[in-house]
Amino acid sequence: MKQIGVGMIGCGGIALQNHLPGLALCPEAKLVALCDTNAEVLQKAVQQTGISAAFTNYLDMLNREEVNAVIIATPNFTHAPIALAAINAGKHVLCEKPIAMNFAESKAMLDAAEKAGVRHMTAFTYRFVPAMRYMAHMVKSGFIGEPYHFRSCRLQDWGTRAVGWRQIAKLAGTGELGDMLSHRIDYAHLLVGPMTRLVADMRRYHDVRDGQVSDLEDWVAIMAEFQRNHATGVLESSKVATGRGESGKSQDYCEVNGTEGTLVFQLERPLELQISKKGETSLHTVPVPTEFLKWPGSKRDPHAGDPIMTFRYDQDMEFIQAIVQQRPCVPSFLEGAQAQAVMDATVVSTNEKRWVNIEQVR
Structure with a gap:
């Protein structure tokens, strides 16, 4: 071929x-x-x-x-x-x-x-993180029952360091919302499904970064309602969480609570989940099964390299496989548009200080 x-x-x-x-x-x-x-x-x-x-x-x-x-x-x-x-x-x-x-x-x-x-x-x-893939499987299989709550928290410490074009509205559109929270919005869609409405706030704590003007937010939070079971969602993301560090070693936390159980994902532990079932009083850790350590068809050795980095390579494998197999990519522009609808509603809610209904793609 x-x-x-x-x-x-x-x-x-x-x-x-x-x-x-x-x-x-x-x-x-x-x-x-x-x-x-x-x-x-x-x-x-x-x-x-x-x-x-x-x-x-x-x-x-x-x-x-x-x-x-x-x-x-x-x-x-x-x-x-x-x-x-x-x-x-x-x-x-x-x-x-x-x-x-x-x-x-x-x-x-x-x-x-x-x-x-x-x-x-x-x-x-981050859909390609082994633990997130396993988490999505567990939710789909019914492990948590019907969802009650989704929550995510992404905390990094960039202080007043410049983030290049990402701090300029005409180039980026949004700051922390598009840069980091967009991934967590996608977590929410993957695990629970479409959001129907939200109320949000965004703040900019630094107008200047390394001597360069910044006109975009460096903190954002959303409280949302989902279509499924009227579940609730709380999402927060910050570049000014002092002492939290950066990248994959800083906090990237995601939890889903349901009628039958709870699942917890943390990026710094990409090969394990914390779980608990109804009637239990604490979380316990389980390893990600072998079949979820890499994307189906990936040629990557799941035991080689830094697992906080190597999962990222699987998205290119998925792109190429979808072309070869003449099938839709996962995730596609559909998921990108769904996240953008939430982002747009977040901006409106922040500016108008009210609950906003989220436009549905389909």
Whole structure:
């Protein structure tokens, strides 16, 4: 079978740390082109990959016949125009989250991709954590019964350090909401299902980061109601949780309580869950079964490398497998649009200080 030619649009840290190692594990795929508007970043990627087909304009890349699919890892404001151009060119698309600046853009991306018949995927990376995969399985199998509560808490300490384009509204749309809480919104959808309404608040504690203006929030919290069983949800995310650290070693906590049991996930322990059943009075720890340690079909050795990093590579395997098998990606632009609808409602609720109904994608 002919290899799938992949073009990387945006060659910064996420592309080099997450997507390149993931593609390297996919024998059906081959990285064939690179694109970045920053010549220095592009040159670094060229040196690291040995790929000579390098572009500063994504339209030039999309004209290349050998490019069958693209991975978009650029600032948020460029996601929709790049994705729509790629779809129009008949390319399959994996896009970093949040996939758009607002719900209308995300819905346009979803509709265009489905009309064109191309594969489309949202990079909700943390769905691929073994413990989260097992947690979703346990919920689906009925372990917790009907859900009562969902809660997530993502705490990091960035202090007044700059976060680049992510602190600029015209480039990112939202701050902590889109950067970190979007993943936890997806947790909620994966485990409990659609939210129907919410009330939220966002705060910015630092107007300047490393001498650079910041006009986006660095803390956000949501209280929500779900369609299923009228379950409740509480989601919080912060970049100013002093002393909490950063990345995979900082707190990323998710819990679901139901009529029959409770499940607890923590990113720093990606290969285990804490569980409790009705009648018990405390949680106990269980290992993730072997079949959930990697994505089905993944060539990755689940026992090699840092488990807080290596699960990320499976999302690229899923993207390529979906193209080969001509089936929908998981998660797709549908899940990206569903998360964007919640994000839009969060912004409205914060600005208008009221409960807001969440627009449903379908």
